[in-house]
Amino acid sequence: MTDVLIVGSGPTGLTLGCDLALRGIPLRILDRRSGPHRESRGKGLDPAGLEVFARLGVVERMSAAGRRGVVLRKYFDRVHIKDTPTADGLLIGQWRVEEVLRERLAGLGVHVEYGARIVGISQGPTGVTARLSDGREVSARFAAGCDGGHSAVRGLLGIPFEGHTEEAPTMVLGDVAAPGLGRGHWHQWFSSDGGGIMLCPIPGTDSFQLQAAPEQDGRGEPVAPSLESFQRLFDRHAGLPGIRLAHPTWLSSWRSTVRMAARMREGRVFLAGDAAHVHPIAGGLGMNTGVRDAEALARALATALGGPGTEGSLDAYEAQRLPVAAALLTDTAQRMERVMAAVREPGRGTEAGLD
Template sequence: MTDDVLDVVDVLIVGAGPTGLTLAIELARRGVGVRIVDAAPAPHRESRGKGIQPRTLEVLEDLGVTERVLATGTTDLPFRKYFDGQYVNDTARLADARPTPDAPYERGVLIGQWQVERILRERLAEFGVDVESGTEVTGFEQDADGVTAFLAGGERVRAGRLVGCDGGRSRVRKALGVRFDGTSEPEQSMVVGDVVAEGIGRDAWHQWFTPEGGVMLCPMPGTDSFQFQAGPELDADGEPLPPSLESFQRIFDRHARVPGITLTDPTWLSVWRVNVRMVDRMRVGRVLLAGDAAHVHPIAGGLGMNTGIQDAYNLGWKLALVATGRADAGLLDTYEEERLPVAAWTLGVSTELFAKVLEAVKEPGTGVEVAAAPPMGTGYPWSSLAAPATTGEPDVLRPGDRAPDAPCLDASGDPVRLFQMYADPRFTLLGFGAEVAESVGKLAAEHDGLIQAFTVDGGDLRDHEGHARRAYGVTGPALVLIRPDNHVALLARDPAEVTAYLQRIATFTPKE
């Protein structure tokens, strides 16, 4: 297109990794006009970040892709450790973990990042939106009414909002001029890549350690390849040598000491250096940042892809309400309010985990299971969107917390889970008890299009085993409002509190 052609869209997303794709799905399923562009000429096939955490599986269930992720990846891969060439043990840290009524996913999934992106692209296409590969945003300008983005081919795009999901080297972030505070530690680095290794079993994540270092081979599900991880070879000045298949082989032979194994068919070779950085702002006017464009950190714990997906899940419903005119732009302030503290927590946790990994490899019998991260996505109790509770038990559940799952029966007596009911772009109102059934119906009618509503033990759903009441800390009649990103918005008895909350969303002002 030429410079005199101006496309107009509600939201332009720059970057089609897991973060950008998740955001595009969240917007498209709410009827928001969205374009998603990526500078790369074609999708990559690199394992990169290779773990989906349980909370992220809940997010992906809401997007409609968790079954595809579980079918592609694996949840059961033990760590097999060796020291000085000798087998030490197999460990399966979560072997005894079981799903619970309020948390259906007891463990994460090992899956290549490229596979996650492929699943998300397929889901996005089901909403009629395709990634525009080989499309680079060279710059943008914003004013009071929107953002004009300039593409490398000469096209201009006019968007209501622009979201930079373009990674750690984000051009969008640099153009905004926001700070990217933190540290870089080039002396701490590792080489990673995808290779084939015939003769190594694919039933475990192999981890060979010596007093000088270690090497790991992780079989990637659905492929013939392993992800290779190790400390780099250094030149005479102590700088990492460029990664190559030959250097990978030398590193493997040095630490694994397994004769006759040849690494072949490399599809990805990279040097990864420790960077611990985050922005001081995630929104400047009509331009927002998400994922690695807003925060980068050590890879231990698999937090990067998960944090980015959860950024997008938090932002998507808010941006959709603003883009469709159902909420004031002030609602977008809560994105930064809620996600910046999570980014800071992630930086602290992942840095600590990386240090533990470096320490662990010095001792036989230890390994990367120490790098398992604590649960993510537990909630935003500090948020302006967390209304004071006027019912329920605060030691069980508070506004801002992650909304628990629970098995119920529907009106026909068939089994159904709350998460299945929440898989809807709107707020969800649960009315516990027949006493509130009439109020639930009125609220649904008054706020049609913004909420869906169900009466529990009074018509729509039956809490036949009491799991829902226990999970939500409810003993008597109660109204529970669940945000579109499946966090508790409000715990109340008075229907007027629900109305007041929804009216505040529509013209958002921070709580006093």
């Protein structure tokens, strides 16, 4: 039996793992995927997130892999309007954040165990047992579900995920190359009809993260993300015939979701990150909030593992982080409304979500 079982090896689970390992606490990290991904996904660290990584001894490596001072280049109806500097923070693909954290963990003797899908959880007075799809069982004194918005852990615990999800995709996303497009700016084209497309250069790659309002077919239904659809959207909003998008390495759709778990603790099992709360992307707070969840949970678990009579510290985790999650949902929903209004004004856009 190990002390802590972490389910999920995204930024939240890996941050929790690093924090616990640095405290000398035995742990295991399981992930249902077959291996690491290379998708940009959440692509920004704010000062609070960077503070956590500084304490874990990885902020210098992340800073070297990322980029500060990114400038938003604004276009409206294909006309360049202005350039807007971004606030403090670090532009870095999520896959790179995870890679740096995995390397830190490996140096501490911990490796992610891939291909491990959780299908059952049981608890007793002294521990938790997770059953895997291949029939194996893993036991620990405590467990943490850091396995994303579709959390298997949350589902197995029967914890309601309250809120709503829009039926239609709000946005299509992907990682694509755009030979000939300058990588010195985050290009943001918006149109007076309310549509638009953005291409953000991901440091350490030849790719841009593309975000756009979905294309619609003849029936008014959203078109699934594809390189061909991305090109049509780019031609429509950017109007640069010399640029041909290429080499898609990630294609996805995003639906506006505002949900949070009814609780973040069930006995000896805890939720953190997107497993506990999912919200609009305006403001770039998702990955950063999960990192702060992990920091708080590591502190609570370390105290509880310190000796008899200390498990009461575990109540502090939910008491601290559940109100943060509730406030986050309200805040980001308001930020999203500001962004959606701002993109209809020449020279305005995503920075409205930072106000």
